[in-house]
Amino acid sequence: MSGGEGGEEESLEFTPTWVVAAVCFFIIAISFAVERCIHYGGKLLKKKHQRPLFEALQKVKEELMLLGFISLMLTVLQGTLSKMCISEKFVTNMLPCSISDKHKEESAGNNTATMEHLGGLRRLLSESALSQTAYCASKNKVPFLSIEALHHLHVFIFVLAVVHVSFSVLTVLFGGARIRQWKKWEDAIVQQINDTDPSLGHAVTPIHDHAFIKDHFGGIGVHSSILALMHSFCKQFYGAVTKADYLALRLGFIMTHCKSNPKFNFHKYMMRALEDDFKRVVGISWYLWVFVIVFLLVNVNGWHIYFYMAFIPFILLLAIGTKLEHIISELAHEVVEKHVAIEGDLVVKPSDQHFWFSRPQFALILIHFILFQNAFEIGFFFWIWVQYGFHSCILGKVKYILPRLIIGVFVQVLCSYSTLPLYAIVTQMGTNFKKSIFDEHVQAGILGWRAKVKKKHTLKGSLTKPGSSSTDGSTVRIQLGGITQKDAGEIQPVHD
Template sequence: MAGGGEATADGFTPTWVVAVVYTVIVGVSYGVERLLHRAGERLKEKQKTALYEALQKIKEELMLLGFISLLLTVSEKRIVKICVSPGKKVPLISLKAIHDLHIFIFTLAIVHVIYCVLTVFIGKLKIRHWRYWRDSTAEADQIDPQGRGTYNLMTWLHCFWKQFCGSVNESDYVTLRREFMKANPMFNFHKYMIEALEVDFIYVFGISWYLWIFVVIFFLINVNGWYTYFWIAFIPLILLLAVGTKLEHVLMLLVRGVDASNADDHFWFRRPSFVLLLIHFILFQNSFEIAFFFWTWTAYSPHACVMGQFAYVIVRLVIGVFIQVLCSYNTLPLYSLLTQMGEYYCKEVFLKHQKEAEGGKGAETTASKA
């Protein structure tokens, strides 16, 4: 490898090529690290505690995926030597398969981070839309008290369709905001909701151990002829529609005054955290399958057997985009709004804004006396 540096047929690489590749890899890695560090400093300056914690989780996930990739690199020769049948010397896994697995881990990391960023960005767009709704422009819908508490089929169908069009209308939002601000009219509810969404975002981000189990199961059942890549896409879709319908039903009960004392009582098992767990699984599975698509596209071809028929791929991509937009723009913001009406509200964020509201109210009183 030393010397002037012409490549030979023996596989030796010129030293200048090694130096250039090393410089590029180190430069890109250092640049990404500095970018993440600078982003963290900006978030701390703006007192975005929740987003800063989310950024730290991004670093943790990237470090975990990097360690997995490093472990594969170090042990790939030993793994290849493991044989299924010693008499035939058939390797457990080929060297190319390990290389493809490296690419998949990298693709999963990139797609998952991008999806998470899109989730919080789209969710904030939804909540910013709510800020223009004022108390004077809408009144809550009222129904006959004798009709309250009905749980017929038409009610659930209405909740199902509402998640696609006008999930949280002006009347609904104004009603819940009034209820929340009874104790302190100076409370900045809109800013509070932005930070509440950021807190929920921390929990839906990341790759937990049970999500890795799903990845293993997916590879086990991704057998040629089963079209696993196609039908498994309906699992997050069905879960998302079920969660969205449930949240719309809870919203309807609260704004119409049906047992509105505690929103938590209307969730499954009286635990809103279970819904957040489902949202976490939905977002991860969606990003995982999109990552799987790009991986097979680059490692094999769009017509590879692992992907099934090409028409299935198109349907899967459409479902993936639909899930991402609906969950980010509707389901997660609605969950953040409803949980503030129960015992699982963001206490630390609430106390912070409560102090700000009390400070603003005191300053306004002093100014009026002067």
């Protein structure tokens, strides 16, 4: 066995068994505790019939499994990568820091304080790096990727996934809390319906006297599209959804999809729909990993890509908020164009045509990207700060660091308290309603019935002669993201 004076690190063959057992116990205990927490959390959600949140938790488990596999791959390939050597001319371009910064760090970063801070892990990595460098130097080449850089990359991927999941959960929790404040409006509407005498007639009211119209056209004019856009842009900051907005959108949804049920619990349906969408937001899709790779590729010294990319989620979030607010204004504008006065309540007409590409769900894709990109920015900053220090050349000067942090916090707060609640209610103004309109057991029954009908039609098709056709007037076509009726009358949503 070598002594403690710079000899080689010992393998497991000459490591005390109590050390090996202690480390394994510590790692296994933490892993088992996390797994049990997720397991019992899932059981609790199922017990409370929170299926969408349960599925979101399953997404988190999938991310953890993916991280485990990535970790395993990096560990297994470490030996192979350590023996990969390339010509030195290939490692002098596209560096995150300049060569001069490297020399400065080598002269100032090898002091005693730095070594004490990094501890035994840095010494182990340094010795492995020396061995790797010597191996490649014997071939007049340099390492393709150092052991220390591989370790740092390993940590970065873990930090990125944890920060993204954490930020997504916080966004939905705060956004959900904001939406729950609207429940008092829902209860007040139902109470008003109960107190109203149906035998009484409805008063005729000039269109401009309605609060919903005043909120969107008061003082700016109906035909001023530029002012309307400016109003929509500003409204997302101070009053994303007013009581008048909620009343109008709720009534428009009910009159379109469940006219015979004015007491339909629109608020509860909206919360279920948001939970369904949340399970898509919490995961890291393949195109988001592609974004990470592209960022790592273009993070070149002097380009300040990390600074300019911080504005991407900021600009997208403002665009989405403006668009969602403008959709509400467009719904109001349609009513103004068609009516001078209205008998009873004001009713808007939902339509997919108001949304980008006629797809209400497209906004969710952008929100997903915004949350990930913002988490990436914040996670990348803290990873560099902890790993290399606040004055690392990768972070750059303070004038580039502070705006990134301010933008990151602003995006997180605005998305939680304004954009997400806006999305939750405005996307219900599409042509089709979502399957969340049904309770979970009803959804299962409809999907089972659909499977039986499909099987029946397949069997009929196999028995039908070529060229003939067979139709069934009871067919109900259920589409992804919405349900449409065909020759079956109106499906009545389940309500509480």
